[in-house]
Amino acid sequence: MNDLGSSLRLLADAAGIAEAARFLGSGCTVAFPTETVYGLGADASDPVAVARIYAAKERPRFNPLIAHVAEFASAQAQGVFDDAALALAKAFWPGPLTLVVPAGPNCTVCDLARAGLASVALRVPGNAVARDLLARVGRPVAAPSANRSGRVSPTCAAHVLADLDGRISAVLDGGTAPVGVESTVVACLGGPPRLLRPGGVTRAALERVLGYHLADADPGTAPVPIGPGLLASHYAPRARVRLHAVSAAPDEAVLAFGGIPETVEVLARLDLSPAGDLAEAAANLFSALRSLDASGAASIAVASIPETGLGEAINDRLRRAAAPR
Protein backbone atom coordinates (compact mmCIF):
# COMPACT_ATOMS: atom_id res chain seq x y z
CA MET A 1 0.00 0.00 0.00
CA ASN A 2 1.40 3.36 -1.00
CA ASP A 3 0.65 6.27 1.29
CA LEU A 4 0.97 9.46 -0.72
CA GLY A 5 -0.34 11.90 1.87
CA SER A 6 -3.49 13.44 0.52
CA SER A 7 -4.21 13.08 -3.18
CA LEU A 8 -4.19 16.12 -5.45
CA ARG A 9 -7.56 17.25 -6.85
CA LEU A 10 -7.13 18.59 -10.39
CA LEU A 11 -9.81 20.52 -12.26
CA ALA A 12 -10.53 19.06 -15.69
CA ASP A 13 -9.48 22.20 -17.56
CA ALA A 14 -6.57 22.29 -20.05
CA ALA A 15 -4.00 22.80 -17.28
CA GLY A 16 -5.44 20.05 -15.06
CA ILE A 17 -5.62 17.56 -17.91
CA ALA A 18 -2.02 18.34 -18.91
CA GLU A 19 -0.90 17.86 -15.29
CA ALA A 20 -2.79 14.55 -15.05
CA ALA A 21 -1.12 13.41 -18.29
CA ARG A 22 2.32 14.28 -16.85
CA PHE A 23 1.55 12.25 -13.72
CA LEU A 24 0.49 9.27 -15.81
CA GLY A 25 3.52 9.63 -18.06
CA SER A 26 5.82 9.43 -15.05
CA GLY A 27 4.39 6.24 -13.57
CA CYS A 28 1.91 7.73 -11.08
CA THR A 29 -1.72 6.72 -10.54
CA VAL A 30 -4.42 9.25 -11.46
CA ALA A 31 -8.18 8.77 -11.22
CA PHE A 32 -10.03 10.28 -14.18
CA PRO A 33 -13.63 10.62 -15.34
CA THR A 34 -15.11 8.46 -18.07
CA GLU A 35 -18.74 8.50 -19.18
CA THR A 36 -19.41 5.29 -17.19
CA VAL A 37 -17.58 5.63 -13.85
CA TYR A 38 -14.26 7.12 -12.70
CA GLY A 39 -11.24 4.96 -13.57
CA LEU A 40 -7.97 4.64 -11.65
CA GLY A 41 -5.39 5.07 -14.39
CA ALA A 42 -1.73 4.16 -14.79
CA ASP A 43 0.56 3.71 -17.80
CA ALA A 44 -0.47 0.25 -19.07
CA SER A 45 3.01 -0.45 -20.44
CA ASP A 46 4.71 0.09 -17.07
CA PRO A 47 4.33 -2.84 -14.62
CA VAL A 48 5.50 -0.76 -11.66
CA ALA A 49 2.82 1.85 -12.37
CA VAL A 50 0.19 -0.87 -12.87
CA ALA A 51 1.20 -2.49 -9.58
CA ARG A 52 0.34 0.83 -7.88
CA ILE A 53 -3.27 0.43 -9.10
CA TYR A 54 -3.58 -3.02 -7.53
CA ALA A 55 -2.01 -1.77 -4.28
CA ALA A 56 -4.27 1.30 -4.01
CA LYS A 57 -7.41 -0.76 -4.68
CA GLU A 58 -6.24 -3.79 -2.69
CA ARG A 59 -7.30 -5.67 -5.79
CA PRO A 60 -6.48 -9.38 -6.23
CA ARG A 61 -3.47 -9.32 -8.49
CA PHE A 62 -4.58 -11.71 -11.15
CA ASN A 63 -7.56 -9.76 -12.41
CA PRO A 64 -6.95 -8.14 -15.78
CA LEU A 65 -7.50 -4.42 -16.39
CA ILE A 66 -9.05 -2.51 -19.27
CA ALA A 67 -6.57 -0.54 -21.43
CA HIS A 68 -8.05 2.82 -22.45
CA VAL A 69 -7.00 4.58 -25.66
CA ALA A 70 -8.05 7.84 -27.33
CA GLU A 71 -9.15 6.38 -30.64
CA PHE A 72 -9.86 3.24 -32.60
CA ALA A 73 -6.55 3.32 -34.50
CA SER A 74 -4.66 3.10 -31.20
CA ALA A 75 -6.79 0.12 -30.15
CA GLN A 76 -6.03 -1.62 -33.45
CA ALA A 77 -2.32 -1.25 -32.72
CA GLN A 78 -2.82 -3.28 -29.51
CA GLY A 79 -5.26 -6.03 -30.42
CA VAL A 80 -6.48 -8.23 -33.25
CA PHE A 81 -10.04 -7.37 -34.33
CA ASP A 82 -12.18 -10.00 -36.04
CA ASP A 83 -15.32 -9.04 -38.00
CA ALA A 84 -17.53 -8.94 -34.92
CA ALA A 85 -15.03 -6.82 -32.97
CA LEU A 86 -14.67 -4.44 -35.93
CA ALA A 87 -18.43 -4.02 -36.26
CA LEU A 88 -18.87 -3.41 -32.52
CA ALA A 89 -15.96 -0.96 -32.34
CA LYS A 90 -17.28 1.00 -35.32
CA ALA A 91 -20.78 1.15 -33.89
CA PHE A 92 -20.04 1.92 -30.24
CA TRP A 93 -16.64 3.62 -29.92
CA PRO A 94 -16.09 6.06 -28.44
CA GLY A 95 -18.47 4.78 -25.81
CA PRO A 96 -19.28 2.47 -22.90
CA LEU A 97 -18.09 -0.77 -24.56
CA THR A 98 -14.97 -2.83 -23.75
CA LEU A 99 -13.75 -5.40 -26.26
CA VAL A 100 -11.60 -8.34 -25.15
CA VAL A 101 -9.58 -9.37 -28.20
CA PRO A 102 -6.38 -11.37 -28.81
CA ALA A 103 -3.33 -9.21 -27.99
CA GLY A 104 -1.51 -8.16 -31.16
CA PRO A 105 2.20 -8.79 -31.85
CA ASN A 106 3.03 -5.18 -30.94
CA CYS A 107 0.80 -4.97 -27.87
CA THR A 108 2.41 -2.72 -25.24
CA VAL A 109 -0.06 -3.50 -22.44
CA CYS A 110 2.12 -5.25 -19.87
CA ASP A 111 1.58 -8.78 -18.56
CA LEU A 112 0.54 -7.54 -15.15
CA ALA A 113 -2.26 -5.39 -16.63
CA ARG A 114 -3.37 -8.38 -18.74
CA ALA A 115 -2.98 -10.81 -15.83
CA GLY A 116 -0.74 -12.91 -18.04
CA LEU A 117 -3.52 -13.59 -20.58
CA ALA A 118 -3.07 -13.79 -24.34
CA SER A 119 -5.99 -11.35 -24.69
CA VAL A 120 -6.29 -7.63 -24.02
CA ALA A 121 -9.35 -5.61 -22.94
CA LEU A 122 -9.61 -2.32 -24.90
CA ARG A 123 -11.92 0.66 -24.66
CA VAL A 124 -12.19 4.08 -26.27
CA PRO A 125 -14.18 6.07 -23.69
CA GLY A 126 -16.80 8.53 -24.88
CA ASN A 127 -16.18 11.65 -22.84
CA ALA A 128 -14.05 14.55 -23.99
CA VAL A 129 -11.92 14.83 -20.83
CA ALA A 130 -10.86 11.17 -20.93
CA ARG A 131 -10.05 11.30 -24.64
CA ASP A 132 -8.07 14.52 -24.27
CA LEU A 133 -6.14 12.96 -21.40
CA LEU A 134 -5.48 9.72 -23.29
CA ALA A 135 -4.36 11.60 -26.40
CA ARG A 136 -1.87 13.59 -24.31
CA VAL A 137 -0.51 10.46 -22.63
CA GLY A 138 -0.15 8.83 -26.05
CA ARG A 139 -0.01 5.32 -24.58
CA PRO A 140 -2.73 2.94 -23.37
CA VAL A 141 -3.86 3.73 -19.82
CA ALA A 142 -4.88 0.78 -17.67
CA ALA A 143 -7.85 1.66 -15.48
CA PRO A 144 -10.24 -0.31 -13.32
CA SER A 145 -13.00 1.54 -11.53
CA ALA A 146 -11.47 3.93 -8.96
CA ASN A 147 -12.87 2.29 -5.81
CA ARG A 148 -11.40 -0.08 -3.25
CA SER A 149 -11.83 -3.61 -4.50
CA GLY A 150 -15.32 -4.97 -3.84
CA ARG A 151 -16.84 -1.56 -3.08
CA VAL A 152 -19.32 0.54 -5.03
CA SER A 153 -17.90 2.17 -8.19
CA PRO A 154 -17.36 5.98 -8.10
CA THR A 155 -19.38 8.33 -10.28
CA CYS A 156 -17.79 11.57 -9.03
CA ALA A 157 -14.43 12.77 -7.66
CA ALA A 158 -15.73 12.85 -4.07
CA HIS A 159 -16.52 9.11 -4.27
CA VAL A 160 -12.98 8.45 -5.50
CA LEU A 161 -11.43 10.36 -2.61
CA ALA A 162 -13.73 8.69 -0.07
CA ASP A 163 -12.10 5.35 -1.01
CA LEU A 164 -8.61 6.27 -2.24
CA ASP A 165 -7.45 9.60 -0.77
CA GLY A 166 -3.79 9.29 0.12
CA ARG A 167 -3.43 6.11 -1.93
CA ILE A 168 -3.26 7.72 -5.40
CA SER A 169 -1.37 10.72 -6.76
CA ALA A 170 -4.34 12.71 -8.05
CA VAL A 171 -7.95 12.75 -9.17
CA LEU A 172 -9.00 14.69 -12.26
CA ASP A 173 -12.40 16.16 -11.37
CA GLY A 174 -14.65 16.19 -14.43
CA GLY A 175 -18.00 16.24 -12.65
CA THR A 176 -20.54 13.43 -12.56
CA ALA A 177 -20.22 10.38 -14.84
CA PRO A 178 -23.40 10.46 -16.95
CA VAL A 179 -23.91 6.73 -17.69
CA GLY A 180 -23.34 5.57 -14.11
CA VAL A 181 -22.71 1.85 -14.70
CA GLU A 182 -19.51 0.36 -16.10
CA SER A 183 -18.90 -0.49 -19.72
CA THR A 184 -20.35 -3.59 -21.33
CA VAL A 185 -17.55 -6.17 -21.74
CA VAL A 186 -17.70 -8.37 -24.87
CA ALA A 187 -15.07 -11.02 -25.72
CA CYS A 188 -14.28 -11.44 -29.43
CA LEU A 189 -11.71 -14.22 -29.37
CA GLY A 190 -12.36 -15.97 -32.66
CA GLY A 191 -15.52 -17.91 -31.83
CA PRO A 192 -18.92 -16.26 -31.43
CA PRO A 193 -18.66 -13.06 -29.34
CA ARG A 194 -19.65 -13.44 -25.70
CA LEU A 195 -21.11 -10.99 -23.21
CA LEU A 196 -18.78 -11.06 -20.17
CA ARG A 197 -20.44 -8.19 -18.29
CA PRO A 198 -23.66 -6.25 -19.04
CA GLY A 199 -23.10 -2.48 -18.91
CA GLY A 200 -23.67 0.88 -20.56
CA VAL A 201 -24.35 -0.54 -24.05
CA THR A 202 -27.46 -2.73 -23.93
CA ARG A 203 -27.62 -6.31 -25.18
CA ALA A 204 -30.33 -5.26 -27.66
CA ALA A 205 -28.07 -2.56 -29.14
CA LEU A 206 -25.19 -5.05 -29.53
CA GLU A 207 -27.45 -7.64 -31.15
CA ARG A 208 -28.82 -5.06 -33.60
CA VAL A 209 -25.27 -4.47 -34.87
CA LEU A 210 -24.20 -8.12 -34.84
CA GLY A 211 -27.44 -9.34 -36.41
CA TYR A 212 -27.58 -12.37 -34.12
CA HIS A 213 -28.10 -13.43 -30.52
CA LEU A 214 -25.19 -12.62 -28.21
CA ALA A 215 -24.14 -15.59 -26.05
CA ASP A 216 -23.31 -15.15 -22.36
CA ALA A 217 -19.96 -16.19 -20.91
CA ASP A 218 -20.18 -19.64 -19.45
CA PRO A 219 -18.23 -19.41 -16.17
CA GLY A 220 -17.52 -23.16 -16.36
CA THR A 221 -15.91 -23.17 -19.79
CA ALA A 222 -15.06 -19.51 -20.40
CA PRO A 223 -11.58 -19.17 -21.91
CA VAL A 224 -10.99 -16.21 -19.61
CA PRO A 225 -10.72 -15.99 -15.84
CA ILE A 226 -13.56 -14.59 -13.82
CA GLY A 227 -12.64 -10.99 -12.98
CA PRO A 228 -13.75 -9.16 -9.83
CA GLY A 229 -16.52 -7.43 -11.75
CA LEU A 230 -17.81 -10.93 -12.43
CA LEU A 231 -17.57 -12.22 -8.87
CA ALA A 232 -20.85 -12.98 -7.12
CA SER A 233 -20.27 -10.50 -4.28
CA HIS A 234 -19.12 -7.13 -5.58
CA TYR A 235 -20.25 -3.51 -5.71
CA ALA A 236 -21.13 -3.99 -2.07
CA PRO A 237 -22.23 -1.24 0.32
CA ARG A 238 -21.75 -1.91 4.03
CA ALA A 239 -25.49 -2.37 4.58
CA ARG A 240 -27.22 -5.60 3.63
CA VAL A 241 -29.11 -5.28 0.34
CA ARG A 242 -32.63 -6.76 0.04
CA LEU A 243 -33.97 -7.03 -3.52
CA HIS A 244 -37.53 -6.92 -4.93
CA ALA A 245 -38.84 -5.07 -1.90
CA VAL A 246 -42.52 -4.11 -2.06
CA SER A 247 -42.49 -2.53 1.39
CA ALA A 248 -39.89 -1.55 3.97
CA ALA A 249 -39.39 -1.55 7.74
CA PRO A 250 -38.95 1.79 9.56
CA ASP A 251 -35.29 1.01 10.30
CA GLU A 252 -34.45 0.28 6.66
CA ALA A 253 -33.23 2.58 3.91
CA VAL A 254 -35.18 2.39 0.64
CA LEU A 255 -33.95 2.45 -2.95
CA ALA A 256 -37.10 2.99 -4.99
CA PHE A 257 -37.80 2.98 -8.73
CA GLY A 258 -40.77 4.63 -10.42
CA GLY A 259 -42.26 5.60 -7.06
CA ILE A 260 -42.22 1.99 -5.75
CA PRO A 261 -42.22 0.97 -2.94
CA GLU A 262 -44.32 3.80 -1.53
CA THR A 263 -42.94 4.14 1.96
CA VAL A 264 -43.77 6.69 4.60
CA GLU A 265 -41.42 6.39 7.54
CA VAL A 266 -38.06 4.88 6.77
CA LEU A 267 -34.52 5.88 7.71
CA ALA A 268 -33.75 7.21 4.23
CA ARG A 269 -35.34 6.94 0.80
CA LEU A 270 -34.07 7.68 -2.69
CA ASP A 271 -35.82 7.01 -5.99
CA LEU A 272 -33.49 5.97 -8.83
CA SER A 273 -35.95 7.46 -11.30
CA PRO A 274 -39.40 8.63 -10.19
CA ALA A 275 -40.42 8.57 -13.87
CA GLY A 276 -39.22 4.97 -14.29
CA ASP A 277 -36.45 5.88 -16.76
CA LEU A 278 -33.68 3.23 -16.84
CA ALA A 279 -30.93 5.56 -18.13
CA GLU A 280 -31.65 7.96 -15.26
CA ALA A 281 -31.70 5.01 -12.84
CA ALA A 282 -28.30 3.76 -14.06
CA ALA A 283 -26.80 7.23 -13.69
CA ASN A 284 -28.04 7.46 -10.09
CA LEU A 285 -27.38 3.87 -8.98
CA PHE A 286 -23.94 3.98 -7.34
CA SER A 287 -24.27 7.38 -5.70
CA ALA A 288 -27.68 6.34 -4.32
CA LEU A 289 -26.18 3.17 -2.83
CA ARG A 290 -23.39 5.24 -1.28
CA SER A 291 -25.71 7.79 0.30
CA LEU A 292 -28.22 5.23 1.59
CA ASP A 293 -25.29 3.35 3.09
CA ALA A 294 -24.24 6.57 4.84
CA SER A 295 -27.68 6.74 6.52
CA GLY A 296 -26.41 4.00 8.84
CA ALA A 297 -29.30 1.63 8.04
CA ALA A 298 -28.43 -2.04 8.48
CA SER A 299 -30.46 -2.95 5.41
CA ILE A 300 -31.32 -1.31 2.07
CA ALA A 301 -34.66 -2.40 0.58
CA VAL A 302 -34.48 -2.20 -3.21
CA ALA A 303 -37.45 -2.07 -5.59
CA SER A 304 -37.71 -4.42 -8.58
CA ILE A 305 -36.14 -2.98 -11.73
CA PRO A 306 -37.27 -4.18 -15.19
CA GLU A 307 -34.71 -6.52 -16.81
CA THR A 308 -34.96 -4.71 -20.19
CA GLY A 309 -32.35 -2.36 -21.75
CA LEU A 310 -30.02 -0.86 -19.14
CA GLY A 311 -32.03 -2.75 -16.51
CA GLU A 312 -29.86 -5.81 -17.22
CA ALA A 313 -26.72 -3.96 -16.09
CA ILE A 314 -28.49 -2.33 -13.12
CA ASN A 315 -29.85 -5.69 -11.93
CA ASP A 316 -26.46 -7.35 -12.44
CA ARG A 317 -24.85 -4.79 -10.08
CA LEU A 318 -27.72 -5.02 -7.57
CA ARG A 319 -27.56 -8.84 -7.46
CA ARG A 320 -23.83 -8.63 -6.72
CA ALA A 321 -24.44 -5.99 -4.03
CA ALA A 322 -27.00 -8.37 -2.46
CA ALA A 323 -24.93 -11.56 -2.74
CA PRO A 324 -23.65 -13.22 0.45
CA ARG A 325 -20.27 -11.74 1.42
Ligand code: TXA
Ligand atom coordinates in the same frame (compact mmCIF):
# COMPACT_ATOMS: atom_id res chain seq x y z
O1 TXA B 1 -16.65 1.37 -17.41
C1 TXA B 1 -15.68 0.67 -17.16
O2 TXA B 1 -15.48 -0.41 -17.73
C2 TXA B 1 -14.69 1.17 -16.10
C3 TXA B 1 -14.06 2.44 -16.67
C4 TXA B 1 -13.00 3.00 -15.76
O3 TXA B 1 -13.53 2.19 -17.94
N1 TXA B 1 -13.70 0.19 -15.80
C5 TXA B 1 -13.99 -0.96 -15.14
O4 TXA B 1 -12.90 -1.77 -14.93
O5 TXA B 1 -15.10 -1.26 -14.75
P1 TXA B 1 -12.90 -2.99 -13.95
O6 TXA B 1 -11.48 -3.39 -13.80
O7 TXA B 1 -13.66 -2.69 -12.72
O8 TXA B 1 -13.63 -4.12 -14.77
C6 TXA B 1 -13.01 -4.68 -15.93
C7 TXA B 1 -13.66 -6.00 -16.26
C8 TXA B 1 -13.37 -7.02 -15.20
O9 TXA B 1 -14.53 -7.76 -14.94
C9 TXA B 1 -12.26 -7.87 -15.82
O10 TXA B 1 -12.23 -9.17 -15.32
C10 TXA B 1 -12.63 -7.82 -17.30
O11 TXA B 1 -13.09 -6.50 -17.50
N2 TXA B 1 -11.47 -8.07 -18.16
C11 TXA B 1 -10.40 -7.28 -18.38
N3 TXA B 1 -9.50 -7.87 -19.20
C12 TXA B 1 -10.02 -9.07 -19.51
C13 TXA B 1 -9.57 -10.16 -20.31
N4 TXA B 1 -8.41 -10.13 -20.96
N5 TXA B 1 -10.36 -11.24 -20.39
C14 TXA B 1 -11.55 -11.26 -19.74
N6 TXA B 1 -12.03 -10.28 -18.96
C15 TXA B 1 -11.28 -9.20 -18.85
Ligand code: MG
Ligand atom coordinates in the same frame (compact mmCIF):
# COMPACT_ATOMS: atom_id res chain seq x y z
MG1 MG C 1 -14.86 -2.30 -10.68
